[in-house]
Amino acid sequence: MKKSLLLLCLCFFYTTLVVAQSPVRVSIKGMVQDTNAAVLSGATVMLLQPKDSSLVNFARANDKGAFEFRNVKNANYLLKISYVGFLPYQQPIKPSTTEQLDLGIIKIKPIAKELIEVVVRTAKAPLTIKGDTIEYNAASFKVPPGSSVEDLLRRLPGIEVDADGNIKAQGKDVKKVLVDGKTFFGDDPKAATKNLGAETISKVQVFNGKSDQANITGVDDGKKEKTINLELKEQYKKGSFGKITVAAGTESRGALRGNYNRFNKKEQFSVLGYVNNINETGVNWSDYGEFKGNNSFNQNDNGDFGFGSNGRYYFSDGGGLLNNFDGRGFTNNFGSGVNYNYTHQKTKLSTSYFYNQTKLNLTQYETRKTFLQNSSFTTTDTTSSVNFRGNHSIAARFEQMLDSSNTLITKLNVRFSNSTNNNLQNQRYLVDDTSLRNAISLNNGTGLDAYNVSGTAIFRHKFKKKNKNFAASATYTTSSSDGFENINSLTKFFNASNVNDQIKAIAQLNQNTNKTQLLKGGLFLLNPVSKKVYWESFYNFSSDQQTVGRDAFNALSAENKRYDSLSTYYTNTILYNRIGSSVRYSHSGVNVSVGLAALRYNLDGKVYPQKDKPLSATIDKQYDALTPNLSTSIEFKNNAYVGLNYNLNVEAPSITDLQPVLNNSNPFYITTGNQNLLPAKSHEVSVDFYKFDPATFMNFSVWVNYNYYLSQIVYNQIVDANLVTRTRPENIAGGRSINGGLYSSFPIIKTKLTVNLNGQINASKNPTYINGVENETDNQRYTMNLGFNLSPSDKFLMSLSGGLGFNNIDYSIDQRQNQKIRTSSVDASIKWNFAPKTFFETNLDYNTYQNDRFNFNQDIPILNCSVRRLLMKDNKLELRLAAFDVFNKRQTITQQGYQNYVSNQKALTLARYVMLSLTYNVKGHEGKLKKNGGWF
Amino acid sequence: MKKGLILFLLLGSLTSLAQENEGVVYFTRTTYWTKMLSQLTFLSKQEKERMSYMFAGKDDWKVYTLLYFNENQSKYINSEEKNEESEGYDWRKEEYIVSRNFAKNTMTDVIEMIGKTYIIEDSLQTPNWKILNDLKEVAGHICMKAMIEDPVKNQKITAWFAQDLPSSAGPERLWGLPGMILEIDINDGTVIVQASKIEFKKLGQELDLPKKLKGKKLTETAYQEMIDKFIKEKIKEEVNPYWMLRY
Known part of the structure; x- marks a missing residue:
């Protein structure tokens, strides 16, 4: 059709190699036709180097099917012709003796139509053709699990298998079936096809027997005995890694830890264990990642939609597996668990079980100076405590792509824990730094059994319109704890005038039962208004119900009399609703979003003197707020970034702060909750800048964060003459904080x-x-x-x-x-x-x-x-x-x-x-x- | 019926060959970064296995690119289209224009890398393609396989070129095959650039370069030398060079 498009590079070929009587340069021409002598205009004709198939020149056949390469170096070539729907044709060319080399009419053969239609177009499988050998990619042809190779062959276009298992390829009997090029259990072709599983095969090659040479050169040697070669899968990408450490030291120190992981394309299995007394209370991040595998972090796991939450990326908290030793004390640690992940096509399942325990022996000394108006006092404290905590955690996550636009994620987490704590404490209270006023010795013991069960479901839908998404989430959590506290204290008041007031002893037993039920959910809709403007809407709901029961008994009296003043039974329900919307501009590194949300907290409390007794007080509060939000991130040329964010934070009070219960476990520091507490509310503004120079690796960043509290929860204090502090959480305005930082690093010598x-x-x-x-x-x-x-x-x-x-x-x-x-x-x-x-x-x-x-x-x-x-x-x-x-x-x-x-x-x-x-x-x-x- | 359909398809591609020689190809460029990182020589076996253990299956990153072409020219650029996973958020794309003039045998590439914009102006130097015998369909066209090596980036590149689109154009910096390149695969699936759609239409200004080109001018040889030096330096520092350089 056209003349040669590109006659490149030829002028670079200078050679002194001359074949006897041969010209240095030749013109090569010919005609391309199909087997019925029809003209194939537009066929691609290529001249290749025979040794490595390098492309030397190419041309296209004109409307008469003719092609010509003018003035090319006279050398050995491989002429290759390709045309849609035809087998690629190859022919070696020897140096010509004349200046014109006419190859005459070249007839090329059509590919069986089924092959093009089924293999290439429908199955989207590369069809490899080497001479007359046709190679099928087995993975492109779906067969039910457990199928034999025979079942697979039945699906391949151009291959027939009869009821007895005899095979025909392109109409001819297949005499030989090879496996990885070798005969499989004798010469019966059916031995392999009936006995091998289809899932073990990666490729099926059909070619003419004894033409291994033809395979390589692509030149047909004329033999017509059909052979099938089954290429086995290069085993699933699989492997294993792991390590084990044994350590022994002076001071009776020792450690044993190990992990082992096995995986293939579908499955990941890992075990992890440690035991030590060298203050490793858990594992590090890389061991954690190896343990959890592809479940270490998950996209789309956050069901708390809207601004102020963490976006759609979800980072695991480490599930209590990470080392969290804070530098104080001596610990004995043990942990072990298993994790299994299964990922296949649209399904992802992850499960794990882990047990860990830590026993902490802590001895610490503290000096504290407390200031009052015009006076101060000093407290010295010697604490020795033994704390034990053990946790069983079971986690499962299941993600299923329902179809191309719908995904469902479900998660279940179960945790059982028990803990005990023994605390021996001696405190001395001094005024004017020297004169001893009070001394107290405390001996408190606690024990707690708790469980927590949590289930989450997140559904995501993608609309046909690109980037229009909908999501819905629901979480239910129930937890319960049962515990006791033994509180024993002996207090000496050195300046008491009355002998009876000089020593005070408390022996008290508290029995605590707490229950929590949390139900929360959310809806999210992202709607593109234009290519650069997006509109996000969200709704969040949560209902947090707490039931707290405490019975305090006098352990000094024989009949264990109940202290009504220190006992309680109450229920608290915090209902939270938020609805909001934001508009975002996103284009070429500029993302600016402005939003507004309306939220409402309903606090509903019921206080009883004791379980199953009539109600003694109710609290019913409602709190509304409008919270604006601005978030900006701009990326400039040359790796500079600026961010500016504003948020009005509204945070509900913690349940412990709301408990209207006197806590006297330290008689000199008595805390009570406050059921009238309002949410904390603050303006937060943050600005950051980052610049990076990839050429020198210089980087520079600076950030500032400012908080102003409209309402802050603080612990107001009343300190009496005996230096007993009573605190109670209350709301106060005016608190503020500013945090800023600067970081830079740069090379001095590259x-x-x-x-x-x-x-x-x-x-x-x-x-x-x-x-x-x-x-x-x-x-x-x-x-x-x-x-x-x-x-x-x-x-x-x-x-x-x-x-x-x-x-x-x-x-x-x-x-x-x-x-x-x-x-x-x-x-x-x-x-x-x-x-x-x-x-x-x-x-x-x-x-x-x-x-x-x-x-x-x-x-x-x-x-x-x-x-x-x-x-x-x-x-x-x-x-x-x-x-x-x-x-x-x-x-x-x-x-x-x-x-x-x-x-x-x-x-x-x-x-x-x-x-x-x-x-x-x-x-x-x-x-x-x-x-x-x-x-x- | 089926045969008729095939004939129709074949004829269809023939007529398109005869009539259209100008338009735009839409490409999707997917980077599999665990594969990229596992080629870093300074990582230990355990680090590589941990990476694929933790991230395999969710390590792909998609961007979109466009290839404008006519009989004599081509221009390959980043598309403004957003990723499906992006929720509409958009990041800044580095400047990347690869322009070829096959008639004049010249190239002008504007590439932002390592923190600077470079303009690579040179004559076209014929790439050393090897032609293989495999066929596959990409975006409705039957393509043939070809291979080339990039010794500087140490990449083996597989290209699939359409037998029925007579153009020497291709995505990224690749060109020079007897048909339009519709798919490339760099280093065994580390980066795959695949055509999703071909639109034949009369082009306006799309093939033109921006009027003002700002950047440091380099020849092709100087460009290759610069990235060669940069890659070697970063490997020595045990830093992945491809965070700052297009793979």
Whole structure:
């Protein structure tokens, strides 16, 4: 039809190779026809290099079917002709002896029409043609599970199988069936087709026997014995990985942990277990991810629609499996579980069971100074407690794509837990820092059995209109707990005038029964108004019903008399309804959304003196609010981003704050709830900016977040002459906070030295009433940190950083008590691959804590060192000797100031020990140092 | 009946071949990022297996692209169409224009990468395609398989070109086959660019380049050298280069 479109590259071919008597350049021409001599105009004609099928030149046949390559190098070629509906034709061409090479009429054969229609068009399967060999992709032809290869062959166009199992391909008998090119159990073709399962086959190739050579060259050698070759699936993508660590150390320290995962395309199975007394109360994120597999995080799992929720992405909270040790005390830990995930086509099922337990032995010392108007008192506290907690968790998630536009997700979580706590506490109350006023010893024991069952269903529908979506969700949660509290205390009042008032003893037994039923649901509709404007509407509903029963008994009297004043039975129902809408502009990196929601809380409380007794009080409150929302994110050219968000937060009071129950487990700190509490309400504005330069890897970010409370829940205090504090949550306006930060990192020497620096400011003003006088606590905290990462070679990595922290707390109630808390830290670490497969790692953390007003000044240097060596083929085994806290200095110090107090707490924890560990990793350990800590 | 239909289809594609030589191809470009990351040489076997263990099956990311073509020219750009999973949110797309003039044998590409915009102007250098014998249908056209290698990005690319669309155009930076390229598969399914629809129509300004081109000018060789250096540097730093560079 057309002349050759592109005659490229030929001019680049200069050659001195000359075949005897042959011209250097030739013209090659010919005519393309089908087997009935009809002209095939427009056929694609290609000249290929015979050795690797490289394209040298191409042309199209004109309306008479003629083609010509002019002035091409005279060499060996493979001429290839393709035309829709015809078998690709190939013919080798030898160097010509004349300047004109006429190939004459070339007849090309049509492909069986069924093949084109069924295989290529309907099944969308690539049909591979090599000479006369036709290859079918077995996965494109659906057969019921358990079918044999014979059933599969029946479905393939061009193949017939009769009742006895005899096979014909393109009308000819198939004499031979090979499996992966080899004869399968003798020469009977039916042995393979009747005995092999269809699911084991990836490809079916039909070709003419003994033409293996033809297969490769594509040149038919003329033999016509039909052969079928069954290519077995390269087994499902499957594998396994896992590791096990055994460790033993001085100070009777030991640890055993392991995980193992097996998976294939459809299924994932994993087991995980640990037992230790080195304060690992759970696993880390990467072990958690390996355990949960493709169920670690799920899209579309959030059923709380609308702004202020977390969007449609749902990140698991770790399900209680993660290490959450806070640095205080000594723990004995055990956990183990299994997880199974099944994913196939439109179905995804995940189930897991996990049991974990932690026993915590805690000894801590605290000094706290509390300020009143014109006076203050100091409390010293020595606590030793033993806490045990055990949890059984069962989780299941089932996701089913009902069809291309509807998806249903259902989830079930069940948790049983039991816990006990024994708390021995000695507190001394001093006035003027020196004179002892009161002393109290507490011995409290609690026990609790609880369960929680939660079920969720989320339905999502996609409309035909692109990005028009609807979703509905429902969740039901029921939980129950049964517990007791044994409260024993002995209090000495040193300045009591009356002997009877000098010592006071409490022995009390509380029995608590709590029940919760939560039902919540939501609706969501996203409607595109135009390509750039979207309209979102949502509705949220929840009904949270609490039943709380507490019976307090006097454990000193023989008949266990009930304390009516300390006992209660009540029900509380919080109904929440929110309806809202937002309009969003989204185009080319600019996403701006403006919305408004109306919400209503209904608080309905019923108080009884005791279960099954007549009602003593009711509370019925309604609270309405309109909450606007603005959220903006703009992406500029060259990797700069700006975000601006505003939200009016409205948060219902917590149930404990609403409980109108006196809690006297510490007779010097008595709390009561407040059933009149209103929701907390605050304006929140946040701005952030981020810039990244991919060429230098310089990045810079800065953010500010401001909160202003229209209504804040604070704990007002009344402190009496005996230094007994009574607190009660109340609403107050005027609290505010600002948090800002800055982070930057940039390379000084590319790939070798980077610097990072960051700074943060947190400032807040919080009002509370102390003995009826308003106190405003002004808390300002500044931290800054500067660090260097140095990697002079692949075998040596080093980092060094230093930080300073300033915390100034001003109390309007008594300016003389203003506090200045200082901390500083220096961290240095070295990783050195000093010999093949041998590594030395060390880090030093040097922290100082200082508060001049307390005369407190403490340095804590912690040095850890380890040497490890990889052994065996693929580095499967790792032997490691590690010394933790070489100077034996570790303890956990917490300094904080809040409301009207400042405290200083020291907790004992695991200090120096030496540990030898052995880890076997199925996949082998990394044989070199990692530069980016697992991020890439 | 069936045979009649096939004949109709075949004739249909023939007439289109005879009449139309101008229009736009709509492509969907899907990136499977666990496959991309598992090619990073600095990751351990366990890290690679963990990645596919956690994310396989939900690691795809779709964007849409357009290829305008006529007899002598082609221009390939990002489409403004939004992803189905995006809920309408839109991110900024990097500048990406690949323009080819087959008659003049020239190319002008505007590519934003590594934080800068580059203009690659050069003559067209014939790619070294290998032609294979497999057939498959893409967007209603029977296509033949061809392969090429990109030694700089270390990619094996499979292309499927239509036998009945006589154009040398193709998606991404690929061109030079006897028919229009309707699908490419980079490194065994890491990135798949597949045509969903072909619209034959008279084009207006679509093939023209923006009047003002801002960016640093490079030749093709200089461009390849630059990305080669960048990839090697990032691999040494153990960072995935393709966060900042089109795969």
